Amino acid sequence: MPVQHNIDHERELWDTYAQSVKDKVSDSEPVFCWTQYAGHGPGPELLGAPGTALEIGCGTGRALAHLAQRGVKTTGVDLSPVMVEQTTRRWGPAGARFVCAEVIQHLRDSPETYDAIYSIFGAVWFTDPEKLLPLLAQRLNPGGVLAFSHPPAIPGAYGAQGMYKGGFAGRAMYTYRYSYLPSGWEERLLDAGFAEAEARVLGAPTPGHIGTLIVRAVVA
Secondary structure (H helix, E strand, C coil), X not given: CCCCCCHHHHHHHHHHHHHHCHHHHHHXXXXXXXXXXXXXXCCHHHHCCCCEEEXXXXXXXXXXXXXXXXXXXXXXXXXXXXXXXXXXHHHHHHCCXXXXXXXXXXXXXXXXXXXXXXXXXXXXXXXXXXXXXXXXXXXXEEEEEEXXXXXXXXXXXXXXXXXXXXXXXXXXXXXXXXXXXXXXXXXXXXXXCCCEEEEEEECCCCCCCCCEEEEXXXXX
């Protein structure tokens, strides 16, 4: 049975998250890192040398600000109005633009195209790839790059996975994440219209700790 996302419910969840990182947004500096470990793994070079970039599920906005400081015309989309208000206030003066929207609807409604689209533990992890990936391919300029990262799938647990937030007591707050093996992501990207796709799991800096799935795909 297909997952039915409740956008209002999920917006409330991400508003709660935005409130929890309010100080982190206001006091942070621009940084671009694909992994959950500071200083570990590749940087923005995975995007090539884009003139324009879109981050989906942009969260604290620090990666967008990093690109904006390098002269990239940047746009971030996030479901949480609380987060967008915070990031616009913090990073808008640096040249980053933020839009409050549900990512599927935004991609369907907006005519804008980009040299690069990316997601760092963001919307790619939380959006049905069968709906999302073809739209991303359509919004990339020729030769454009899609790159994203999030934790790798737990062995044997693939597809949509329910995810409670804020613990297991109190009012239920939950969303869904989508997990596949690297080969599963590559297959889905090629089916969605990408000409090339490469997915891998980068090991953690400490042996035995959780690695990071890193995916890069290119349109013709």
